[in-house]
Amino acid sequence: xxxxxxxxxxxxxxxxxxxxxxxxxxxxxxxxxxxxxxxxxxxxxxxxxxxxxxxxxxxxxxxxxxxxxxxxxxxxxxxxxxxxxxxxxxxxxxxxxxxxxxxxxxxxxxxxxxxxxxxxxxxxxxxxxxxxxxxxxxxxxxxxxxxxxxxxxxxxxxxxxxxxxxxxxxxxxxxxxxxxxxxxxxxxxxxxxxxxxxxxxxxxxxxxxxxxxxxxxxxxxxxxxxxxxxxxxxxxxxxxxxxxxxxxxxxxxxxxxxxxxxxxxxx
DNA sequence: ATGGCATGACAATCATGA
Numbered sequence: 001x002x003x004x005x006x007x008x009x010x011x012x013x014x015x016x017x018x019x020x021x022x023x024x025x026x027x028x029x030x031x032x033x034x035x036x037x038x039x040x041x042x043x044x045x046x047x048x049x050x051x052x053x054x055x056x057x058x059x060x061x062x063x064x065x066x067x068x069x070x071x072x073x074x075x076x077x078x079x080x081x082x083x084x085x086x087x088x089x090x091x092x093x094x095x096x097x098x099x100x101x102x103x104x105x106x107x108x109x110x111x112x113x114x115x116x117x118x119x120x121x122x123x124x125x126x127x128x129x130x131x132x133x134x135x136x137x138x139x140x141x142x143x144x145x146x147x148x149x150x151x152x153x154x155x156x157x158x159x160x161x162x163x164x165x166x167x168x169x170x171x172x173x174x175x176x177x178x179x180x181x182x183x184x185x186x187x188x189x190x191x192x193x194x195x196x197x198x199x200x201x202x203x204x205x206x207x208x209x210x211x212x213x214x215x216x217x218x219x220x221x222x223x224x225x226x227x228x229x230x231x232x233x234x235x236x237x238x239x240x241x242x243x244x245x246x247x248x249x250x251x252x253x254x255x256x257x258x259x260x261x262x263x264x265x266x267x
Numbered sequence: 268a269t270g271g272c273a274t275g276a277c278a279a280t281c282a283t284g285a
Contacts, residue, residue: 011284012274036284038275063275064283113284153285172285205285208272219285251273251285 001261002235003075004029007108007149007222008243008254009205013037013066016250017045019243021052027240028053029256030075031101033108033149037066044068059084061094067108067150069097076101089131096132098139104230105143107136109150117174125153129180133187140187140227148189148225151252156181156191160220162201172221189225192237192257204239205252213244224257233259 006029010016013034024032037044037060044058053073060066071079079101086096098107109132114125140146154177158164167173185191193202203218212218226234236258244253 015274036274115284151285170285207285210271212272221285248273 001075003102003259003261004256005031005033005106005147005149005224005259006240006254006256007033007035007151007224008240009035009110009151009222009250009252011036011038011250011252013039013045013068015248017048019246019249021048023240023243023254024052024054024070027256028072030072031104031106032070033106034068034070035066035108035110035151036064037068038063039066055079057082057097057099059094059097061092065094065110067094067097067110069099069106069108071101081105086128086131087135089128089135091128095128100143103145105139105146107139107146107148107150109148109152111151111153113153114171114177116171117169117176122171126176126180129184133180133183136184136187136189140189144227144229146189146227147230147257148184148223149255150223151221152181152223153221154178154181155219155221156223159200160203162203162217162219167219172219184225188227190228190231192224192226192231192234193220193239193255195231195234196237202239203253204255206244208251222252222255224255226257230259235260 054070058068079099081100083098112125115121204222206213206218240254
């Protein structure tokens with residue numbers, strides 16, 4: 001049985017629960033990273049997810065942000081080393097959660113949007129990613145099998161943008177953001193999606209406005225980065241575009257990476 | 268040049284997203 005890792009910005013877990021449950025029913029991925037849950041921890045739908053076989057770890061806040069990692073009970077054991085919030089970076093915004101399961105370090109991040117280049121939020125975005133990069137530099141040493149999944153809010157290359165000329169230098173596509181993305185790769189991580197041949201105009205986010213989805217006007221800003229040890233085990237990576245076609249969809253589609261059968265290292 | 272659409276908080280608009 002292959003082992004599947006997924007990431008999905010749900011844009012409100014409360015609103016997207018029916019979609020999430022239906023999706024997990026047809027595609028029972030083993031580990032699911034969620035962003036923009038927009039729920040406080042006391043109202044996280046723990047029971048509804050337990051009912052369909054998933055154990056949840058979460059770090060949320062009111063109205064904005066919020067991240068979670070769901071573990072499929074039938075396929076993974078106990079998790080350890082739970083981290084909520086970016087270590088060493090004092091941040092009231094709930095944007096990071098990490099845990100270790102099956103020898104796998106799973107880091108789920110909701111990167112700041114940045115709003116506009118040169119804005120205060122842009123500076124925060126770059127600082128946040130810088131702090132993440134520094135923390136991961138240590139993490140990849142300790143955990144050779146590490147996966148960074150989430151909404152990066154960065155389109156790494158022009159081929160990840162429906163209209164590169166229109167987006168040139170804009171937020172999500174600026175040189176500094178792309179450099180920050182490459183700095184993450186420089187830690188020894190690889191973009192799982194680009195390990196395989198993919199269709200042109202493959203995106204993970206489409207604006208709700210202007211019929212952007214049907215017009216294929218999107219960006220690829222949700223990613224799964226893998227250490228080389230994991231990349232060797234990765235046999236496929238795809239975007240679950242079908243979920244963007246549903247009624248009341250999230251503006252993001254999930255990304256799924258498939259790993260070949262995991263062999264527990266000898267202890 | 269601006270807003271479009273969606274969500275949540277809050278009770279008519281407003282902040283935020285990307």
